[in-house]
Amino acid sequence: MALLIPIVGVNFTSVAVESLLYGVFLLLSAISFYLLFTKEKLSDRPRSSRFSALTTPLILANIVITTAVTGHWVLSLVRTVDAHLRFNNGDTPQEYLEDLRRPVFLASTAILIVTLITGDCIMIYRLKTVFKYNRSTIVFPLCCLFGFIACGIGTVFQFSKLSSEHNVFLASIGIVFTFITNVFCSSFIAFKIHRVNSAATNYNGQNLGSITGIIVESAALYTSWTIMLMAAFLAGSNLVYVFADTISVITGISFMLINVRIGLGWAIDLAKSLERSTAHSISLRPTNASSAIRSVDDRRTANYQMRSLTVHVERTVVKESSEDGVSPGVDLHGSLPAKELESVSDRASSKQTHERKGYI
Template sequence: MSLNVPLVAANLSTSFVASLLYGVFLVLFSASFYLLVNHPRADSINKGIKSRLLTPLVISSLCIFITITGNWICTCIRLFQAFVIFDSGHSPLEFYADLSQTTQVVKTGFLMSTVIIGDAVMIYRLWVVWSFRKSIIAFPMCTLLGLVACSIGITYQFTQYIPGEDIFVTAAGRWITSDTTFTFCTNVYCSALIAWRIWRTNVAARRYGGRSLMHILAIVVESASIYTLWTIFFFATYKSETNVQFPVVDSWPAVTGIAFMLINVRVGLGWSQRGRGVLPGNTSTARMSNSEEDSRVGNRFETYNMRPMAVHITRAIDKGEIYDGNQTEEGDRGSLAAKVKPV
């Protein structure tokens, strides 16, 4: 049984919820962009600003900022259209019920673009963590292509929408179901394999005295959980045929951006506290949130912190204690014995 939430009330709440989440995203984006461009890592300290900007994660961050901002602007414009411009503000219900409105179509395009970029970055991270193994990203690449096709389909269907149609049973509704399924599969698959890879690397690093990487594992899992739970929440509200789906789906881009930026910010802040160093254990794991060149988690050349060792050297001389070079005064050669033991 669907919840009896008025359409106008649902869209009014959209403006408040979307604006709140957009503000959170904006703060995280600013911090993430600063850390990505001005990160004090040793191998980027001598790079110019242009080289730092032309990295996959910086470019994707800028793109996702544009799409999320565009979606939020469309939400604000639609609020003014419904209560001020359209029919002099006397028919907000008719305005919101018409999904073929240009602002609604454009907003849908921004929404789907944000989801596509977010999924693409997840696949990129998976590819880097698994040492650029192409076979590991075969499945998520297929789901990403499916998402792109369905995103085009849903955007087009909104242009053909006839006021009065039931969005839950039309062709647009089937595109929505497919979109949600594809992005859900992509994120669960990528997050699970990234987490498993980091966990295995952590186990190997601990054997050699490296520090724990569980904090990085927690960052990945927590950020993925935010996006996945919101996707499930939207799908549940959509399938229950309630108007609550509208504030949920309109906040989807901001939630995508928040989950995206949280990884960059939390890993970046943890790294900055170590100056120019990197996280111990697998040195490349800490670089996951920077660039393709600086992201090498799971690299075959893994490095670990070595335990300190004490070396005790004893020299035994048969006759005499005064020597020149390698011979003693009496002509007898001494012998060297060394003991090496870990501290």
């Protein structure tokens, strides 16, 4: 027997839960934006313009999911206000909420499907990245994604023709497709990271188990919410509206949790590497600025090896001869008197009288 809960109370509950989760999502989204833009700014990827970072897959998905989740939350508030204040002056809110052909409900359903499609695309992109862009690994999840897209379009069309007392077959099939996509991608990503973690631990002691935990925990949040949605849908309970209205923000939270937790780990590693590089670039505990500069100069000087230089000192002795008719007061070239030349040679010989070697 289905759990009979008034749809008016279910509507208030879904709006309250979605608003609470939307606040959590908005905080995670802001942190995710900051970390993704910072990482993209510090990367060596070539940039054609200042807005080229917006075209990266994760940042683009972040923008789409944030816009979709915000739009769905706004339409949920509008639908509640219309049901309790505008439609028949608020006298028959249950009649308004049970009519699935309302444009506001159709628009919120379409936005919900866009959010789920974006979340599935990111899971497939991460699976492809982990498996080094191997196309064979994404064939099955792509088939499930295309099936979900077809079911999503059919669901919106079917809602526009039916009322709440009719079971919607395409909606249930679409839920199964997105459920299989997330379980498949999460399982294979965790399996690949586990294998890489085992090999990395054996060689260099690096542990990637935290990344596996992040992927599994985020996927478990979305998967558990989808299971409760399927259970409420198959039971015919009005609680299906609570899970259906909040699965959009749950998808956004799951996506942002992965970005934020991995991004924070990257930021911590970057800060540690910068701290280590700074510690190696300066001396330990310099007493003042001059001692730090001298320590840097000493290290620079130590990098250059001293080379030996041989200096040869020669002395030229000029002898006078008066028998050849040359004046004894002038040398052979007539440049200096012999006495002055001899005195210069004596001074030179007194300072450097033999061959010497030195280092400069």
